[in-house]
Amino acid sequence: MTDTHQDVFDNIKGTVGEVTVENPKMRLSNVDVFYGEKQAIYDVSLDIANNEVIAMIGPSGCGKSTFLRCLNRMNDTIPTCRVSGEMSLDGEDLYGPSLDTVLLRARVGMVFQKPNPFAKSIYDNVAYGPRIHGLAGNRAELDEIVIDSLQKAGLYSEVKDRLDAPGTSLSGGQQQRLCIARTIAVSPEVILMDEPCSALDPIATARIEELIDELRRNYAIAIVTHSMQQAARVSQRTAYFHLGKLVEVGSTNHIFTNPSHELTENYITGRFG
């Protein structure tokens, strides 16, 4: 860390704004994350609320994606990564002995920056998760899950006549919606999105944002985005990260009209990136 960054870092004392919500879907308290000896997240606490989109913003390297990955223990897949703190889903400890990480990642699904459909048909992309989780008793039930998920992802009408076509034959925006359908098919409770639109054109982006707004009626959604305008459009709460600390969290209206912390103000007004 440069001297300037060190000064800024040292001056971030606690989080401005209310990190907790009533009846949270997920609660993370005093979370630290290390990559080897290097600390990436410093004592961050944040609740994820039901039926709400929370946007996580901040400059590159601030820790927002690292924190997002804590929510479904994706950091476990990184050998050098060490996570500490208290994390729960519906009050159940994410690191409790009874918690199955495979099931966790179905309940807390993730959509990535680059659409990553399987090398399978559109149908099999969506059906894969329900099959391995045993969510359908027969073909008819599986069809219902696939169609329902594609409809919820706003893709069904575009692909209903070619469900056997490869998932990779779709456009970028369609592939991302296929990935969202795949996530929805295993009945998640929380959907994590890590810059889901950064590889998409503006029209595809607008469709995904519209979908996010529809999805929040049924799911809790946490989205990491580099686009502040996107965060302003899609979220109800916004959390600003800087140098691994959670600087401020608040209603999106408040953050974008009158943020309380100077660092938040500087970031969202483009006084530094």
Add this chain to the structure above:
Amino acid sequence: MDKLHLDQHISQQFNQELEDIRNKVLAMGGLVEQQVGKGLTALLESDADLGNEVATADFEVNKLEVEIDEECIHILARRQPAASDLRLIVTVIKVITDLERIGDEAEKLGRFSTELTEASKVVAYRKELRHLGELVKSMLRDALDAFARLDVDAAIKTAARDEDINAEYNTLSRLLATHLMEDPRNVSTLLKITWCARALERIGDHSVNICEYVVYLVKGRDIRHINFDQIRSEFLNKPE
């Protein structure tokens, strides 16, 4: 505008755009101040030529309002400003509306002064009109100054002076009403003088609005329709 670091964006172009808007608002404020001063002088001295000049020059004020509005819309479209930048643009849009209305009131002073050319008609009220006019000019000047310096304290203290203007206006109104009842033959003249007094009082109201926008811009707090005791206790003499 350093208080809010409004000129410290990474984008120099954006800094320049905001600076340009700021300068235009101050220019519009200066023009409107001149108009009010000349309108008042024209009225008090029954100077029809000056009154015509003021009435004619109102188009410059209107032109600036349209220009600045358009630039604000361009910034909203292209920059999607947030936080203090957004509050600045919103404040500018509101301030120029009030400045344009002040310009209209000054135009009224100029226009009526061409109709009140017999000095005797105005002289009876010259002292009260001058006093009211000076209070209004001073308040407008200080409101614009508070905007230029983003001074919340000055804005609140300036807005509080509207009470004095209202008191002065009420006294003059009562005097005019009394004379109207006593001497209905001069109803036309007395009404015009009443409207001039009313125009001055309205300029005071618009200056209050400008002060309220300054508080919104700096503090992010909308203080319209809140009583002054609450505003004073919340904002005055508090450390930054």
